[in-house]
Amino acid sequence: MKEVDRMQVLVSTLREWWVEAGNPKIQAVHLLVGALSGVDTKRLSIAFDTQKVGTFLDRANLVIEEIPFVAFCSSxxxxxxxxxxxxxxCPLCNHPLHEIRSGRELKIGEIECSTQEARGKSH
Ligand SMILES: [Zn+2]
Known part of the structure; x- marks a missing residue:
């Protein structure tokens, strides 16, 4: 399952961010998933729920935001x-697909943290 591998990469990216940010309590992680990214969002959610157990993401929810496939016609x-x-x-001039503007991304968007709890713990 490639979703498991992709999620491992995302989780290690999140971990680096989390360490740099001073170990905040992460409540939700938004993931931007392009329609062309080729990953199954359900499998991605399952991979997240499996991999987060017992880690810094234990209480975080995954929020998947799907990014539509958008192309640009130069004509x-x-x-x-x-x-x-x-x-x-292109539906107007039938020009073949030339430039993809969005839809291939698989990246971390917003990360929601509970600042109060993080503050209470670090001081
Ligand atoms: Zn066109």
């Missing part, structure tokens, strides 16, 4: 949402 100078039935061509 029309417009963004459009490519469709597989249309072979991702």
């Amino acid at each position: 029309c100078q417009q963004e459009y949402q490519p469709e597989i039935g249309n072979r991702y061509c």
Whole structure:
């Protein structure tokens, strides 16, 4: 399951951030998942719930934000949402897919922390 591997990378990135940020209590982690990223968001959630047990993420929830697939047509100078039935061509001029603006990302977005608890613990 590649979602497990991807999540391990994300968790180690989060851990680095968490150490630098002074060990805050993380309540929620937002993950930006592009429609073209090729990962299964359900499997990603399961991987997170499995890997967080007993770690600094124990009480954190995973919030998945799906990013739509958006392309840019250089002929029309417009963004459009490519469709597989249309072979991702521009719906206006039929120009083949040339530039992807979003949809391939798999990255950490916002991290929600409980500042009060972190403060109480560190002092
Ligand atoms: Zn076009």
